[in-house]
Amino acid sequence: GESVGLHLPTLSVQEGDNSIINCAYSNSASDYFIWYKQESGKGPQFIIDIRSNMDKRQGQRVTVLLNKTVKHLSLQIAATQPGDSAVYFCAEPDNAGNMLTFGGGTRLMVKP
């Protein structure tokens, strides 16, 4: 299954604040999730991933939370910086691990 957005939601935050970007997925059998960041004119860039045997995973300034009960994924960015401005996508592979299904994306805008 896939979570597809018909519109591109926008999250606007003040520089230095924390950001939370949410994603819903529909395939309860999914066991691997990835967050990507896409800057203007660039391709999606891997940020962090999480497997279904974990609820939380932390990277540098980023944390991904997985709630399998409600099939929800979130990306938290601490101390958001102007360079964090981009479109963020969650993605999950198909059952064979071959192809990614992307969510509709969220645009993060950081105000200085």
Next chain:
Amino acid sequence: DTAVSQTPKYLVTQMGNDKSIKCEQNLGHDTMYWYKQDSKKFLKIMFSYNNKELIINETVPNRFSPKSPDKAHLNLHINSLELGDSAVYFCASSQVGNQPQHFGDGTRLSIL
């Protein structure tokens, strides 16, 4: 070092023409992919290919065909271009299984 590179970055052509986009990866990955991103930023898988099998998203018209001369290259050929083909096309690569995919910076195709 560019991990996944695509050429050209921009491609402007007329309806009915045939064109190709090239992709190369120097990551030693086993699997390569093509994605299409529409004007609403929605990313959709088109093909997944490794040296064993080609997996095609059934919604992709047969005017689109991937060609892989070797493990490090996956080119995209498009015949009889249509206005609806205008989009940004991304190449990606990964190891087999649930591993992050690495994307190129895209080819913006514009059909006149």
